Amino acid sequence: DPFSPELYCGLSNAYYEYDLLEKAMNLLRKGIELYPEYINLYFAFSRILEKENDLEEAKKYIHLGLDISPGNLELNILLAKLDGRSGKIQEAIDRLEQYVDFKSTYDRETFLLSMIHFELGKLYDHTGCSDLAIMHCSMGNNIQLASQEDAPVRKYRFLNYIYKMSLVLSDGYSKPPFSVVTGSSSTDTHCHDPVFLVGFPRSGTTLLAQILDSHPKIQVLHEKPVLQSVMNEISIDMVYRPDAILALNIEKIHDLRNTYFEEVNKYLSLNQDSVLIDKNPFNLANAGIIHRIFPNAKFIFAMRHPYDACQSCFMQHFGMNDALSSFYTLEDSAILYTKLMTLWEQLRTALKLQVFESRYERLVNNLEESLKPLLSFMDLEWNNSVANYREYAKTQKGKIHTPSYSQIVQPLYKDATYRWKRYKKHLEPVIPLLAPHAQRLGYPTD
Numbered sequence: 105d106p107f108s109p110e111l112y113c114g115l116s117n118a119y120y121e122y123d124l125l126e127k128a129m130n131l132l133r134k135g136i137e138l139y140p141e142y143i144n145l146y147f148a149f150s151r152i153l154e155k156e157n158d159l160e161e162a163k164k165y166i167h168l169g170l171d172i173s174p175g176n177l178e179l180n181i182l183l184a185k186l187d188g189r190s191g192k193i194q195e196a197i198d199r200l201e202q203y204v205d206f207k208s209t210y211d212r213e214t215f216l217l218s219m220i221h222f223e224l225g226k227l228y229d230h231t232g233c234s235d236l237a238i239m240h241c242s243m244g245n246n247i248q249l250a251s252q253e254d255a256p257v258r259k260y261r262f263l264n265y266i267y268k269m270s271l272v273l274s275d276g277y278s279k280p281p282f283s284v285v286t287g288s289s290s291t292d293t294h295c296h297d298p299v300f301l302v303g304f305p306r307s308g309t310t311l312l313a314q315i316l317d318s319h320p321k322i323q324v325l326h327e328k329p330v331l332q333s334v335m336n337e338i339s340i341d342m343v344y345r346p347d348a349i350l351a352l353n354i355e356k357i358h359d360l361r362n363t364y365f366e367e368v369n370k371y372l373s374l375n376q377d378s379v380l381i382d383k384n385p386f387n388l389a390n391a392g393i394i395h396r397i398f399p400n401a402k403f404i405f406a407m408r409h410p411y412d413a414c415q416s417c418f419m420q421h422f423g424m425n426d427a428l429s430s431f432y433t434l435e436d437s438a439i440l441y442t443k444l445m446t447l448w449e450q451l452r453t454a455l456k457l458q459v460f461e462s463r464y465e466r467l468v469n470n471l472e473e474s475l476k477p478l479l480s481f482m483d484l485e486w487n488n489s490v491a492n493y494r495e496y497a498k499t500q501k502g503k504i505h506t507p508s509y510s511q512i513v514q515p516l517y518k519d520a521t522y523r524w525k526r527y528k529k530h531l532e533p534v535i536p537l538l539a540p541h542a543q544r545l546g547y548p549t550d
Contacts, residue, residue, distance in 0.1 A: 109138075112138075113148045116128040136149065146165050147166075147169060147176070147182065150169070151182060153165065154186060159186055159189060166179050167183075180203070181219055184227075187199065193230055196223070200223055203217075214247060215248075218244040220244075221244030224236075224237075224240040225239075238419075241418060245418065249432040258424070259436065262426040266443050267443075269390075296379065299402045299403070299482055300384075300403050302406070303385050303462075304408070304410075307406045315490060316381055316478075319490050321484050323379070324383055325368060325372060329367075330364060331387060333364075361397055364397070379483075388445075389444060391452070392455065395457060403452075404460050405462065407461055407462065409522065410547070411547075412520070414438050414441050415527050415530075418433070418434050434530065442537050442541065471490075
């Protein structure tokens with residue numbers, strides 16, 4: 105066999121990231137068969153199984169790996185995560201606590217140490233030990249921040265992008281001929297403008313997307329870089345200069361629309377009579393560009409109490425990119441929330457965007473009452489498959505890669521509503537930043 109065990113791991117991960125689940129899993133099965141002593145293959149396979157919510161099979165491969173290497177840090181962390189998901193909270197805590205004083209010597213170990221603290225934070229949150237939960241999440245964030253020399257640069261790069269978008273707004277977005285394109289071109293590969301599902305991270309966008317995806321007339325694109333491909337066709341100057349954006353002629357806009365749908369077709373086989381929902385929380389910042397290219401596009405704005413959203417982002421072990429680099433501290437999370445929501449409100453008002461507000465707290469308490477008007481907003485009727493979304497979610501293997509993947513197959517989780525009250529003393533420094541937004545959105549502030 106020409107593949108090394110490392111290549112089996114790397115290639116399977118690439119397949120999985122591109123939603124090629126079966127290829128990824130078959131490759132790992134073959135790798136384990138050929139290299140039964142290579143521990144990373146067991147971790148790679150069990151990690152995918154856990155993300156696909158196949159907990160029993162994941163646990164089987166974890167134990168096979170631990171039989172070879174009982175002290176393997178990655179497998180022990182993953183087993184603790186599985187124990188936590190199965191309700192064995194104390195077992196999970198005990199397993200992880202033995203590693204908190206582990207001294208990392210290279211980048212991967214540093215990443216794992218931060219993951220241990222985030223998992224402990226999640227577990228202590230479940231037990232109601234809020235101080236311990238915050239302590240461990242703070243340690244996890246500090247470890248990540250210390251290991252990323254460019255984190256401040258990443259953070260300010262995204263904040264500067266938001267600032268630039270606000271300048272575009274003030275200088276030209278709302279001026280004629282901004283919305284000269286009023287309909288679809290006959291050359292478009294899809295006859296309807298997409299619906300864009302946006303919202304601050306940890307506001308229920310993944311849950312809402314999965315519920316809507318169960319409707320037979322809806323297809324959801326889950327956080328794929330489709331719009332980025334469109335923006336790459338617009339020069340950096342054009343993105344940041346209002347006059348350049350306004351200078352886009354109808355032919356160029358139609359080209360950009362076609363590019364968008366060509367990219368979508370890499371991930372979905374679009375049905376002509378379906379509603380396409382492009383779910384990406386941070387497209388809040390791109391609403392102006394979206395409106396320029398798709399002037400008839402509708403937006404679903406997923407809302408959650410700002411205190412809960414920011415606190416949840418701070419306590420989440422995210423990957424690393426420009427937008428997510430503000431979540432290492434509660435203060436930076438609140439600053440990002442303020443700047444992003446201010447821009448969104450400005451764009452929404454100036455461009456008279458078609459927006460439906462979906463409130464997380466209402467969704468988890470009364471799904472049908474929340475969704476019927478949302479479906480009507482998209483000119484769709486209620487379908488009972490929406491109420492049975494969990495069964496549909498179990499069939500969507502390899503589709504969900506966000507941190508909320510474990511929640512979409514569980515009953516609606518109401519305990520996360522107004523969780524901020526347990527953490528109020530930790531949120532006190534950022535409440536002055538967030539309270540005006542909470543009030544504007546109709547949430548209590550005490």
